[in-house]
Amino acid sequence: MTIISAEVPASGRARRASGLRSEATILQAAERVFAERGFKGASMSEIAAAAHMPKPNLHYYFGTKEALYRAVLTDILETWLGEADAFVPDGDPAQALGSYVRAKMRWSRERPHASRVFANEVLHGALFIGPYLSDDLRRRVEQKGKVIEGWIRGGRMARVDPRALFFMLWAMTQTWADFAVQVHAVLGVADLSEAAYDAITEEVVAFALRGCGLDADGRPPAT
Incomplete structure (x- = not known):
């Protein structure tokens, strides 16, 4: 042929x-x-x-403006969701979670407007992405949640509710963009330096791992 x-x-x-x-x-x-x-x-x-x-x-x-707005939202969501590709059954929980949190923190620093567009859309009732949230996003969270449940059954991380975990990770990473004014006011700075942001990122990673019974070296919870 x-x-x-x-x-x-x-x-x-x-x-x-x-x-x-x-x-x-x-x-x-x-x-x-x-x-x-x-x-x-x-x-x-x-x-x-x-x-x-x-x-x-x-x-x-x-x-149209609506088509452009939808394209912006789609680009944001696909960028964020793609970072969860490391959540696979034979993957390392600590590495996957650490990579995901670092990526979300990086996007909050490099593309803070993206996080604010998404937050505004949701706060106004998700009129344009409602079906995406209840279909695509829900399906992806369920898929990755099954991976997390497999890690838990295998004794590779502490017992957590996968869906609640995702909500907490989103909140911990996106707040640095959505509430930057509050962050800067409390810290008394006009902006976070790259070094300061890197240090905060590692704090968030460590906190997330501890909540899952893991440490930076990927050791599973003690039995």
């Missing part, structure tokens, strides 16, 4: 790469504007200005 591969011309690949870069730029700008203004308060004109692009470019790539 002969398999014919249709190669994309160099000019086509260049246009595709340019299009992907434009989409990424728009999503980044929209994420910031939606975080600051909310869905209703944001305008395509403001997002276009933040992206340093003509407004028609936004409509070309995303059509």
